[in-house]
Amino acid sequence: MTLNVESQKVYSNGGVPVTVKGVAQVKIQGKDLAGLRAASEMFLDKSEDEIMDIAKATLDGHQRSIIASTTIENIYKCRTEFSKNVQQSAQTDLIDMGLTLVSYTVQDISDELGHLDALGQGQTVKVRADARIEIAQSKKQSDVESLKMDHDKKKKDLEHDQLAALRMLEFKENEAKRNKDVFENQAKAEKAGDLKKAEIDKIIAQQQFAVSKFEKERETAMMAKKRDIKRIELIDNVQKKADFECAAQIKLAEAHAAKNKAEAESLAQKIKTIAEAEAHIINLQKAAEAEVLRNRAEAFALFGNAAKLEMVLATLPRLTAEIAGPITECKKITSVSQDGSVGFSRITNEVFEVLEQVCGSVSHITRQSGGNNDEPDNNRRPSTESIAGSSRETSASRAGAATSRYGSSFLSRG
Numbered sequence: 001m002t003l004n005v006e007s008q009k010v011y012s013n014g015g016v017p018v019t020v021k022g023v024a025q026v027k028i029q030g031k032d033l034a035g036l037r038a039a040s041e042m043f044l045d046k047s048e049d050e051i052m053d054i055a056k057a058t059l060d061g062h063q064r065s066i067i068a069s070t071t072i073e074n075i076y077k078c079r080t081e082f083s084k085n086v087q088q089s090a091q092t093d094l095i096d097m098g099l100t101l102v103s104y105t106v107q108d109i110s111d112e113l114g115h116l117d118a119l120g121q122g123q124t125v126k127v128r129a130d131a132r133i134e135i136a137q138s139k140k141q142s143d144v145e146s147l148k149m150d151h152d153k154k155k156k157d158l159e160h161d162q163l164a165a166l167r168m169l170e171f172k173e174n175e176a177k178r179n180k181d182v183f184e185n186q187a188k189a190e191k192a193g194d195l196k197k198a199e200i201d202k203i204i205a206q207q208q209f210a211v212s213k214f215e216k217e218r219e220t221a222m223m224a225k226k227r228d229i230k231r232i233e234l235i236d237n238v239q240k241k242a243d244f245e246c247a248a249q250i251k252l253a254e255a256h257a258a259k260n261k262a263e264a265e266s267l268a269q270k271i272k273t274i275a276e277a278e279a280h281i282i283n284l285q286k287a288a289e290a291e292v293l294r295n296r297a298e299a300f301a302l303f304g305n306a307a308k309l310e311m312v313l314a315t316l317p318r319l320t321a322e323i324a325g326p327i328t329e330c331k332k333i334t335s336v337s338q339d340g341s342v343g344f345s346r347i348t349n350e351v352f353e354v355l356e357q358v359c360g361s362v363s364h365i366t367r368q369s370g371g372n373n374d375e376p377d378n379n380r381r382p383s384t385e386s387i388a389g390s391s392r393e394t395s396a397s398r399a400g401a402a403t404s405r406y407g408s409s410f411l412s413r414g
Contacts, residue, residue, distance in 0.1 A: 001026045001052055005059045005104075009112075010067045015268040018072050018111045020063060022083070025102040026055050026094065039098025055099060062090040072115055079106045113264040126253075129246035136238040143234055147227050158220050162213065169209050176202045319358060324351050 003024045009017040028039050043051045066085050067075065075082050087104045094101050176198070183198040327333075327347060 001048075001055070003052060003056045003059065005056055005063060007060055007063045007067060010064050011268070012067050012072045012075065013069055014071050014265070015272075016072045016111060016113060016115050016264055017268065018067060018075065018109065018115075020067060020075070020106060021108040022059075022063065022086070022104055022106045024055075024059055024104045026099050027102055029095070029098055029100050036098065038096060042097045054097070055094065058093050058097075059086070059090050059101075059104070062086055062093070065089065072111065076109055079109070082106060113267060114260060115264050126250070129242075129249050132245060133242045136242045140235055140238050144231055147231060151223065151227055154223060155220065158216050161216060165209060165212060169205070172205050173202075176205070316355075316359075320351070320355055323354050327351075 003026055005022045005024055006019070008019045010020070012018050029036060043054075046054075063086050066082065066089060070082065070085075083104050083106050087101055090104075091101050179198055333347065
């Protein structure tokens, strides 16, 4: 059987209301004879839905117990451990009922106060900081590669210039050799000073080439040093900036988390205080109502039927007035006699008959007879006739008032 176990708004350890939804797989112990016997005794006369409800209620109770003893942070971060605790806690009761809990898994954890959202903000900030560090490192690597490419390019240019200079030197050497031969031939014909001049030019050219080569090598060394200095400065600046932003984001996340936690705890305490106050007020109201009912019951027990009789007698005059009330609203009454009483007495007699019927109903409801003489004198009720007689006096006075009000001119005999 698959059971959806949902524990709504359970206060965890720390006072934060949390809702936990889980799925459990439960089966009846089929291999164990004792388990089958326990399941038969427990569920033989119950339907599958009733069995599922019992198992679900058992799991919900154990889950609520584990939630109450665990903080919301541990429930959120250690779902596997929480599921294991619920499973171990409920397994004993289910085995006693002949059931086996195959598995239990937490599906969802939520709260209405935003406590879980506050927990996730710190992780989000950390991930963003790591992403920025990776971006900075990638940029650093890109800058280093760019500097290396520039260095290689300049190195190749320098080697090309050196090769060109060497070839120029070889060309000049070859030219100098050719000139030497020419000069030697000319020297034979001309002064020996011309040969000396050619040798001096050759020496000057060699020295100029050596100077040019030295300047190129010094420029290359300076470029390498500048590249190393720039790389070190770039790495240092990027690392410092990333460390500062990471520390700032972590502090900001901790501040937000502390603020949200304080607000959630304050709201939970406020709700708890209001609920306790309302419960106390309701208890006081119920106690006052119970006290009133107890006093009324004691009064009825003390006075017995006398109290009931007093209430009936207090009501009869008003009842008689209500029965005779429509007569006072009549503008004209026509009485027809057929060998019976005539005149206004027939109307008053009908009022009395209605009143006697009411008194009889009251006697039947209270199961008391007007002629019962077994009660003490202080609790003895008057007979229905005495009640009707007192009511007749009230009705007669009311009817007389009606007759005097409208006059005999409104009465006629048929």
